[in-house]
Amino acid sequence: MRTLIFFAATALLLSLWWPEQAAQNNTAEQATEIRISSGVMRSSNPGVNRSSFSDDVLIHVVEPLVVHRGDLSIAPMAASRYDISEDLKTYSFTLRDDLRFHNGEPVLAAHVKMNWEKILDPSSGFQCLPFYNGKMGAKILSVEAIDEQTIEFQLDRPSNVFLEKLAYIQCPVAVLHPDSWDETGRWLKPIATGPFKFSEWKKGRYVLLKKFDAYQPRTDTPSGLAGKKVAEVDQLRFMVITDLMATKAALISGQVDLSGSMAPITALELRSSKRLSTLDHPGLSRRTLLMQTDDPLLSDVRIRQALSHALEMKTFADVSSLGLAKHNPSTIPLSSKNHTDAHAIAYEYNLEKTKALLQEAGYQGEEIVIKTTREEQAYFDNAMIAEAMFKKAGFNIKIEVMELATLLGNYFEGNYQLMSFEYSPRLSAFMNYHTLMGDKKQTPNRWDDKLAKDLLLQAAMATGSQQQILFDQIHQRMMQEVPVINLYNAPIIDVVSNRLEGYTTWSGVKPRLWNVSINEKI
Amino acid sequence: MLSYFLKRLLMIVPTLFCVTLTVFVVMRLVPGDPVLLVMGDVKNPELIAQMREQLGLNQAIHLQYIDWIKKLLQLDFGTSIVTGEPVLQAMIQRFGVTAQVVVISVIFAALIAILAGTIAAWQHNKMPDRWIVVFAVFCMSIPSFWLGIALILIFGVQLQWLPTVGYISPLQNLTEGIQFLILPIATLVLTEMGGILRMVRSTTIDILQLDYITHARAKGLGEMTVLFRHALKNSFIPTLTLIGLIMGSLLGGAAVIETVFTLPGLGRLLVTSINGRDYMMVQGIMILVSTTYVMINLLIDMLYPLFDPRVKL
Secondary structure, eight states, X not given: OHHHHHHHHHHHHHHHOOHXXXXXXXXXXXXXXXXXXXXXXXXXXXXXSOOHHHHHHHTTTOOBSEEEOTTSOEEESSEEEEEEOTTSOEEEEEEOTTOBOTTSOBOOHHHHHXXXXXXXXXXXXXXXXXXXXXXXXOXXXXXXXXXXXXXXXXXXXXXXXXXXXXXXXXXXXXXXXXXGBOTTSOBOOOOOOSSEEEEEEETTTEEEEEEOTTOOOOSSOOBTTBSOOOOOSSEEEEEEOOOHHHHHHHHHTTSXXXXXXXXXXXXXXXXXOTTEEEEEEOOOOEEEEEEOTTSTTTTSHHHHHHHHHTOOHHHHHHHHTTTSOOBOOSSSOTTSTTOOGGGGOOOOOOHHHHHHHHHHHTOOOOEXXXXXXXXXHHHHHHHHHHHHHHHHTTOEEEEEEOOHHHHHHHHHHTOOSEEEEEEOOOSSHHHHHHHHBOOTTTOTTSBOOHHHHHHHHHHHHOOHHHHHHHHHHXXXXXXXXXXXXXXXXXXXXXXXXXTEESOOOOTTOSOOOTTOEEOTTO | OHHHHHHHHHHHHHHHHHHHHHHHHHHHHSSOOHHHHHHTTSOOHHHHHHHHHHHTTTSOXXXXXXXXXXXHHTXXXXXXXXXXXXXXXXXXXXXXXXXXXXXXXHHHHHHHHHHHHHHHHHTTTSHHHHHHHHHHHHHHHSOHHHHHHHHIIIIIIISOOSXXXXXXXXXXXXXXHHHHHHHHHHHHHHHHHHHHHHHHHHHHHXXXXXXXXXXXXXXXXXXXXXXXXXXXXXXXXXXXXXXXXXXXXXXXXXXXXXXXXXXXXXXXXXXXXXXXXXXXXXXXXXXXXXXXHHHHHHHHHHHHHHHOTTOOO
């Protein structure tokens, strides 16, 4: 009897199995869908409890007033135009005439004002609030709806980086409908203005975005996050796949169409699949060796300089990026227009100088630890290369490997001597330096140098060539003080199914799936 | 039996108390501040202070523990630090997926192992026995992640018969739901079967040498009746204990399989939560896992008299 039940159950299971349907991994809907290998999204509220994966999803749903173009310049997005007063204290934005929320309602300046009132409320949880409340640069004194289409910001001091802050990819200040919150103020979901609308979030499984049929695209050329955006497919599904092997299998078998920012070695491996292509682009994220200038040993600038002269910088980019990246000594990415010749000045590889500086500093072979993780291959590779070079130069160096969350914890607490680390992309020169500098009492992982901070403060208010000179001076200062050794900007490598048409990579890392269609014949 | 059951239930209380204390202390000892990890690189001291206050992290550790225990007693597991979702709700959702995979796997593994183990014992030291033992050792030796990846590469990538990522609940769509479960279940069946099989074989070999089996054969009973009615019933109790232990441990720790097959189960949630230092979620999951483990073993103990009437509880 038991055997009978067993066979009956097996037969039932087998009868339900239908190989032809299996690889579709889909519901019965015939909607065109692009599947993206993604991670765990923390929140759908832009700029609140954000993660990189939240940003990937939300750039398709929300539109800030301004965004970055592919060349990293600023372009209007939800706004049709913007005007800046001569004193750099008044910024006004005219909204696009045809801008509609995902619920069909037209966007008014009053909505934008309401959004800003929420953001500026300290209880909002908006992570980048210090950008706007005077803690990090100019303070917003008022936000006024001048008429139905015009919104005006008054700042307490001149700022030439206000637009860059508004376009900051990690904290988009989206234009959201009031129904995005319930009557008690609890966040529900983004009802915004982008080409895709937020449809379904199955935690731990996927986020589903659906085409916003009433979206009226801009007419200017698509570039970066700016310009014409057309949703060519019915839906986007961001699937939570946290295992690399599972991602590779899903790509090769056609169960996902895209995996962004893959390691060079993985991309190389996947290139052999007929179903896939790899696209690469110079990136903006910065792989570095952080130095804790408060450390008893490394507080001596001569030791830091000695370390910098012990490294043959080109090797890091060559080995870790398989030749896709170049050494960049500057905090400003190579692809930025602000990366002038002054930023090409690099630390000289000179072991004699290292020895002389160590002797002068009285280095007695004290141990120096490089913290790293194996969870990010490049972090580990860079630490290994650095260890070998430092040892060759006579340092007593040791690598300490830890899990990524512990490494990040150590980073935030400033608990390291040297750390192999990567700064996520910042699309403006100012924001790159801004992330590096600060008050060590509050942020122990920052470079706390009065001169450099003053220069950055001036750069926030300067324009054009004057601002560039200040950036150049900060680089010079950084080369003297060695608070960090910049190695290279990590290349962006996306692995894409050949059935996607129109997909391109860009320096801003985030995968952009507007203007991308599916070729059903492939 | 009722008094035994109640006594065992009461014994869960000190066990769970020890679990709460251990998990709470260990999570606080692990480096990495959850609030800083959530905040990222933009320092917002007001928000950090606000979050700490909301989460009670600004209190002394013993007060945090007392506060958590008080809430637990009201079945309030708190909310996730990372995603803000209620811990209990998240655990129940994910536990359903894990339970589905684990229970089906263990049932299949047990059925196959019992059948094969009994045959091996019956054919002791003959060719079928040797092959079955080799197979059992092979199954026990393969790491589950390796087997999972191998099955993905064969059935997902090469043959493209089965999906390798994603999950659809069989309650939502039975046909597709089952397709998503076949590979993880096959992996668990193969890796867990070996231990059960060896246990069945060794206990059945011992039983088959007892006098009452010789007596049964002398009575002229068929071999299948001797094996499955008389021998298996008496040799089953150690196997049942092992099945309980396997099920209990898998219900809380199928993280590897869930990660490889991207199943939204409890194990993967636990790993993600540990990485994000999501104190509330990790603590909640550990309570659930421990309770499940203890309850399953209690249930197994309660089943003993059904298989051996000599056992009195």
